[in-house]
Each structure stands twice: as C-alpha cells, then as structure tokens.
Amino acid sequence: MAEHFYYSSSEAAHYLGLTSATLAVYRCNGTGPNCHNIAPEGKRPALVYRRPDLDAWAKGRDRRNKAKRAVFNLRDLKREG
Secondary structure (H helix, E strand, C coil), rough: CCCEEECHHHHHHHHHHCCCCHHHHHHHCCCCCCCCCCCCCCCCEEEEEEHHHHHHHHHHHHHHHHHHHHHHHHHHHHCCC
16 A cells, blocks of 8 residues: 555555444444545545554554453453462
8 A cells, every 4th residue: 555644444444454344333433543524515525534543543442452451361360369
C-alpha cells in the first residue's frame, strides 16, 4: 500500500488488519478510530481516516487488550491458589 496521509475506509481497514465491515461496526458504535467527512455539505458522506488517528487507535487498542489479558491471567492465578 502506498504511504499517504488519508485513507479510505477500505484502505484503513486493510492498514489495521480488519475487514471493512468490522471497521464500519466500530465506527457506528463510536469505538473505532477518528474519521473525517470531507464531502461538501449536503452531499453523500466521504469518510477518510488520517494515518496518525489509525496509529493512535491501534496503539490504544493493543494496550487495552494487554490489560484485559493481564486481568484474566490474574483471575486464573487466584483460582489456582
């Protein structure tokens, strides 16, 4: 994929290792990376993602997943003890 600053939804999904459908669900739920509508007012939305937003979201997501794994590991240790 060519390096550029703005990504379409399909490019952003590919960059993040997600399907376009998963990215759309995250966007609708408000849990995905920031996106921007670059369409003129009154026109069909043209959503794009900025690479820094994608990187920040992915980094935060990785941190949350690591924290969840740590909590589960702690629970397992308590059950064993």
